Amino acid sequence: MTDVLPGDDLLVSSQTNSAALAATSSAPAHIVAQPRALAGSVAPLVDPSMATMRYQSPLRYPGAKAGLAPIIIDLVEASTRSLGRPQLFVEPFAGGASASLRLAGASHVDRILLADADPLVARFWQVAAADTDWLIDRMYEEPVTLARWDYWRSWAPRRTDDREIAVKCLFLNRTTFSGILHGRAGPIGGRAQTSEYAIDCRFNKDALERRLRFIGDLYTSNRLVDVWCKDWEDTLADVAEYYPQLLPNRVIAYLDPPYLRKSHKLYGKSFDPAGGYTPKTGATTSGWMSNGWQHLRLAEYLRRRAAYRWILSYDNEPELTSCPALYAANRMTPGREDADICGIRRWRITKRYVHLRYTVSGAAVRSIKAELLLTTLPPSCVPVNDRLRELENL
Numbered sequence: 001m002t003d004v005l006p007g008d009d010l011l012v013s014s015q016t017n018s019a020a021l022a023a024t025s026s027a028p029a030h031i032v033a034q035p036r037a038l039a040g041s042v043a044p045l046v047d048p049s050m051a052t053m054r055y056q057s058p059l060r061y062p063g064a065k066a067g068l069a070p071i072i073i074d075l076v077e078a079s080t081r082s083l084g085r086p087q088l089f090v091e092p093f094a095g096g097a098s099a100s101l102r103l104a105g106a107s108h109v110d111r112i113l114l115a116d117a118d119p120l121v122a123r124f125w126q127v128a129a130a131d132t133d134w135l136i137d138r139m140y141e142e143p144v145t146l147a148r149w150d151y152w153r154s155w156a157p158r159r160t161d162d163r164e165i166a167v168k169c170l171f172l173n174r175t176t177f178s179g180i181l182h183g184r185a186g187p188i189g190g191r192a193q194t195s196e197y198a199i200d201c202r203f204n205k206d207a208l209e210r211r212l213r214f215i216g217d218l219y220t221s222n223r224l225v226d227v228w229c230k231d232w233e234d235t236l237a238d239v240a241e242y243y244p245q246l247l248p249n250r251v252i253a254y255l256d257p258p259y260l261r262k263s264h265k266l267y268g269k270s271f272d273p274a275g276g277y278t279p280k281t282g283a284t285t286s287g288w289m290s291n292g293w294q295h296l297r298l299a300e301y302l303r304r305r306a307a308y309r310w311i312l313s314y315d316n317e318p319e320l321t322s323c324p325a326l327y328a329a330n331r332m333t334p335g336r337e338d339a340d341i342c343g344i345r346r347w348r349i350t351k352r353y354v355h356l357r358y359t360v361s362g363a364a365v366r367s368i369k370a371e372l373l374l375t376t377l378p379p380s381c382v383p384v385n386d387r388l389r390e391l392e393n394l
């Protein structure tokens, strides 16, 4: 089953679903009422062959970073040699979680923890992890038709812990252009369903069952600790509060925030001032300083208050590495109190361009796109090579 098809582009329909969004806005924060403890050893996977599957995430997520996973694995392996093996790899902007799944499946880290502020996405991962058999059975029952697409677009749960939320997420993600869950993206194949790609062309239930079983396997083997529905800052604060036994040097946070531009069209929760997908026309972010306060909040935290080693990926925007309020600094600069009382370190920030291959919609040839990758892993772990290039302006 391929995840890249020609013609898979954002089409705009007149459908909007803000009522459904509002109704899901307070999903439970954890899979169970309390955060799951780190107790119990990490067990082998029931089916280790799943760790080598080409595609592991059941979601085809807009902005997914599957292409970065091999690079992140190399960084994590290099840092293991100097800092020790990561006890936890936390992904606070989980989305399709492709990097985390690969790290956990192939045992590059002890455990992973996923979190996302979008209740639809977080609930999907919670049910996929802890109620795998139920979700698989439910998926097989579900007809993949235009009528069901209309049903799910207008469906809103009565309870925030409803398992059907996971079905909605999976269904819409696999049947909507570009995997967009919210807003105005239409069904694959269009409303007329006359295209060569029908609404079910990405809904291979057998392939999805394998991927869902992999998520369940990660959870029962204790490799996937928990799934939270939270803002990224709460996730990082709560990891420290719930798991004080973790060593800061052996926790890596991988942050892949929504991009400055267009993210309001892609995600239910974005860094757009409107707070996520909004049906208003012409909504756009025009600059870091005028509209990017959430990006500034993240940058300030990562420069001054982050207790854990971090890896950050972003769209390649020059201001990110030239603006002092973003990531111009080459070293973390915690305030005296954070340094003395909370032990926040002055880790170096290493910056690289990453060249990712991707397929332009409808094009036969693959193109190369530059992403920014910044990290506080020790600089000796971050090589310069054909995949990781130096920034000219440093």
Ligand SMILES: C[S@@+](CC[C@H](N)C(=O)[O-])C[C@H]1O[C@@H](n2cnc3c(N)ncnc32)[C@H](O)[C@@H]1O
Pocket: 061, 062, 063, 064, 065, 066, 092, 093, 094, 095, 096, 097, 098, 099, 115, 116, 117, 118, 121, 230, 231, 232, 233, 256, 257, 258, 259, 267, 268, 269, 270, 271
């Ligand atoms: C670029 S996507 C992540 C893609 C992911 N790395 C992947 O490979 O699929 C950004 C994600 O951040 C989530 N998000 C937006 N605002 C957030 C916030 N304040 N806290 C946590 N997650 C947020 C969105 O719901 C979206 O899933």
